[in-house]
Amino acid sequence: MNFKILCSDLDGTLLTTKSDVSNTTISEIARIRKKIKVILVSARMPSGMHYLQKRLGIEDQPIICYNGALVLDGKKELLSVYIPLHTVRQIYEICKEFKTDIGLYENDHWQVTRSSERVEKEIKYTRTYPSFVPAEMTLAYLEKNKIGAHKLMLMGTKESSDELMPVLRQQFGTALHVYRSNDTLIEVAPKSVSKLTAIQQLLTKEETLRDIIAFGDNYNDMDMLTHVACGVAVGNAREEVKHIADHVTLKNTQDGVAHFIREHLLI
Template identity: 60%
Template sequence: MNYKILCSDLDGTLLSTKSDVSEATITEIYRIKEKIKVVLVSARMPKSMTYLQERLGIEHEPIICYNGALVLDQNKELNSVTIAISTLKSVYQLAEKHNIKLGLYYKDEWYVEESSERVEKEINYTKAYPTFRKTTDTFYDWKTRKISGAHKIMLMGTKETCDAIYSQLEDKFHKDIAIYRSNDTLIELAPKSVSKLSAIQLLLSQNQTLEDIIAFGDNYNDLEMLKQVGCGVAVANAREEVKAIANFVTASNTEHGVAKFIKEHVIV
């Protein structure tokens, strides 16, 4: 297989642990990176991706953060789309009714009201640290600094509270917000007008098309990307819906599935 760009999701896909890539993955990326552009595509914030770029020797390449809401080429901002503060306030009011806590993200800023088991896991997994303060204080601060809104909202609850709020979020915000169920206790919200695929399209040069791309993923927010590129590859631990639309299914992330597929199929 000959491709010009390789795009990969991180959590559950390229990462063999919760926070790092394996030596097998590093070896394969180093083998191809001079001939194929390698782009990391994630719901993570920039600082939680750049340390992985350094591990893979691709820090000179762009990164797609927050499911496409923020696209960076080193220090240059290629695209930035946020959820308006007015919408954030409505989400906050609904979350309060369900006793669900919010994580608010803007560029490399992350705000939560208090620590929790979930917040500590995020710190451990992403190597980023939040600022602890009231959500209403964050709204006021952003308005004062003329920040338009959040690149991502993370709702942190229990399975029961997330089950209860999910349909309400879809009913009220489906026109403006993309809603992803990360797991039983996490829901991620991103601007509806962008996606991993739309961000990838921004990076294509005049002589490139989506057919020139091989992409790897595991979750619902990878569906569109894997379906539209030249070759979409799901890891074995991916959602069944993702595996169903993929061109290929490789080994699981913990078995270094991306590295195995690159080694066996990607020619440079």
């Protein structure tokens, strides 16, 4: 198999643990990185990806953050798509009704109103740290700077999330991606972008999607895996993702991405 670019999701895919890559993965990326561009593609914020870039020795490559809403090459911003401020305000008011906390991401800033079990897990797994700020202050900051949010993280109970999901999808489904990360967590992002659209932004005139191999595990990886030359699902991926993938490798906890690279990318 010959490819010019390797794109990989992080959580549940390239990461062997909840927060880090293994030495096996580091070795395999080191073996190919001079011949193949290695681009990390994630729902994470920039600082939650930079330490992994450094571990893998690919700091010279761009990163795709927030599922494609923000693309960075070093400190240079190549693409930035916001959830509009008026929409953020509407969602904030709805969250108050459902007693759901809201976490707001803008560039490399993460702001929450208070700590919680979910926030502490996010800190532990992504090695990022939020600012604890009242939501109204955060909204005032966005208004002053005439910006919106790259991603919203809505944190409630299973029951409140069950009730909130259909409300959000009915009201914002045409403009926003609204998806359930787990029983108590809902993530919201601009619908005009995806991991695939961000990858397309990075292609040079000499590169096409047929030059790419990509790895993923979840619903937000499906577009990417479907449209590149070779889409690979890890063994722990959702069944729907495995179904559309060209190949299925081992689980992320078994170094599935590194295993596939070693077996198929002979450089």
